[in-house]
Amino acid sequence: MTTLFDRFERAFMPNYGVPPVALARGEGTRVWDVDGAEYLDFIGGIAVTSLGHAHPALVEAVSTQVATLAHTSNLFLHEPEVKLAERLLALLEQPGKVFLANSGTEANEAALKLAIKYGKTTGRSYFVAAEMGFHGRTLGSLSLTGKPSIRDQFGPFATDVRFVPYGDADALAKAVDENCAAVFLEPTQGEAGVVPPPDGYFAAAREIATRTGALLVADEIQSAIGRTGHWFAHQADGVVPDLLTLAKGLGGGLPIGAVVGFGAAGTIFAKGDHGSTFGGNPISCAAALAVLDNVDLEHVRAVAERLRTGLEGIAHPLLNGVRGRGLWLAAVLTEDRAAQVQTAAQQAGFLVNAVQPDAIRLAPPLVVTPAEIDTFLAAFPAILTEAHHG
Template identity: 85%
Template sequence: MSDHPSLYDRFERAFMPNYGVPPVALARGEGTRVWDVDGNAYLDFVGGIAVSSLGHAHPALVEAVSRQVATLAHTSNLFLHEPEVLLAERLLGLLGTPGRVFFANSGTEANEAAYKLALKYGRREGRSYFVAAENGFHGRTIGALSLTGKQSIRDQFGPFPVDVRFVPYGDADALKEAVTGDCIAVFLEPTQGEAGVVPPPDGYLAAAREICDATGALLVADEIQSAIGRTGHWFAHQADGFVPDILTLAKGLGGGLPIGACIGFGAAGTLFAKGDHGSTFGGNPISCAAALAVLDHVDLDHVKRVARRLRAGLEAVDHPLLKGVRGRGLWLATVLTEPVSGRVQEAAARAGFLVNALQPDAVRLAPPLVVTDEEIDALVSAFPAILTEASR
């Protein structure tokens, strides 16, 4: 906590209590470094929850957003503009698969669009239920929350409008048993993010594709956190050798500007008819300009190289509190032997690093994709002392 109690008091008085009061008040950022209101500097290994792809105040992002806001800031969906067309074309080109795009403002809205798209398919085909993974996270709006397998945030808001059946993540046999000809769609994260950055077993996602093909269910890949270079690929599913029917994106796509996307491939791309869905701010010119700048400046080779360095460095740490490291690319969790992730987060902040206590026994690292060797080495070198302090 900083020496600015008045700012924290003002926050607590003005905001609903769903977040509590955040422990650090940030004032500015540059690259992978941020400063709080007291002038303390931190290396940012949270990245706005895998959002700040280019870090903070990246010149290309600043220029693109400044130019666009001075040209055309908003059109609504009643008019089209070139940045949204350019961005849709760019995403489809990176995917290499014919499809259609819908732009929203966030990840939960992208998943809400996917949910409605699948519902339309299911009702047309006479199908009745969804399948999703236990501990999966797809958002907090009612449709997306229906598909979220985290009881602590889900149960108090039920009952939900559709039947969703949850299966253990990574269990292909359980998935096969759950998905029948009555299943509308299967919603999966290529790696479960909020569950603790949990990758699937080898072959699981390919098996999910085969199961959906055999039963006619749609396969929806939620890549809200995992896409736009985060795992070392433009889209995480590309490394697993399958193509979903529907793909959802957000977070890192805008580099800090709010944008989400729902992409339907093949027949799924034309399920919506005129008037079936919409968004006043979705595809906003400023957010689209930001996303284009992100796509221009993410360097996948750099991501892969520094990701290997980060993982190798953490795996070499020998400490009784560190059980292991899991995840993909620049999206890792350090798994602890005790449920003290909150203390690790606090100790890291005192040492000048921002990390995220994701689960009681897991700390998430999702630095900007422009993080350098020196910054990675700084975290790795400091990590044993951070763990020791958290152990006391």
């Protein structure tokens, strides 16, 4: 019998392989596969489904908008995009300007173009980013991505990017001088395994960038929109970047990205410098507004603390600890058995992500309940045991 997996393999390029689960529907924090098996979703579409699956407010916003005005291009404006830009700036509590895109890598491409233009007008020629950082897979964003396994085969790149160890303020200070156009950093590294920096690192990065005149770009594609318990992760550090990139959780499942330029960085682009046919799409903007209206930061903080405390209380030979911020955590393993943990979790009815060989990424929808947290915590030791001995 031909299965959906067979059809996928025949129809699609092999860059994803064949995913292990074929999902059919979702509701809240739960999803069902094509065979009817139920899973508790603790990856949330890679920190995307902020309100969970089929949230009534998101369904209503998208349904109403698609029946009203689905697309305009950038030749015309519409109210949802204006409301979204205004709302983001209000949450940021800083004067700035917004550009809307369709994804995280497009947001970072726009930020890179802004930095390149800034560099050309100020005589600056190179960029600094972090080892193991991830900023996207399109060529500009990939040039900033410090993962050799996905970067090197597509080089050389047009931009001069110099990589430094993440969290090392001294190395950053040595790498950045008056010829550096911009520093690109994640407030917590996502694809590296949910790795937060040492205390004070982002403040040091801000001081280094300000002293040398480089732009500081905060890539918050994964960390923003309440994921860490703050609207934006950089707010916890008391640091304002020059450019901020957003995507993933902003749309709650609809494709959207954004760049916010603060102060003078918001006016680097002139008319015609950049554009996007679908950026600022009315449907995606309506979805983003619904997300911003329904994220409850107090709830996120409470369930995040419950999840962290519960994981820290598990004594198991395969579990080495937990790291991360808010509802964006990594269960760090003592052995490179993350793939086995992911499989064992799936068999037990949970979706998690083997983000690194020794790290399991947990990013459930922000509406996850205390009871659902407890269900996962109760099952996790047996999942670890199965992965350890299986």
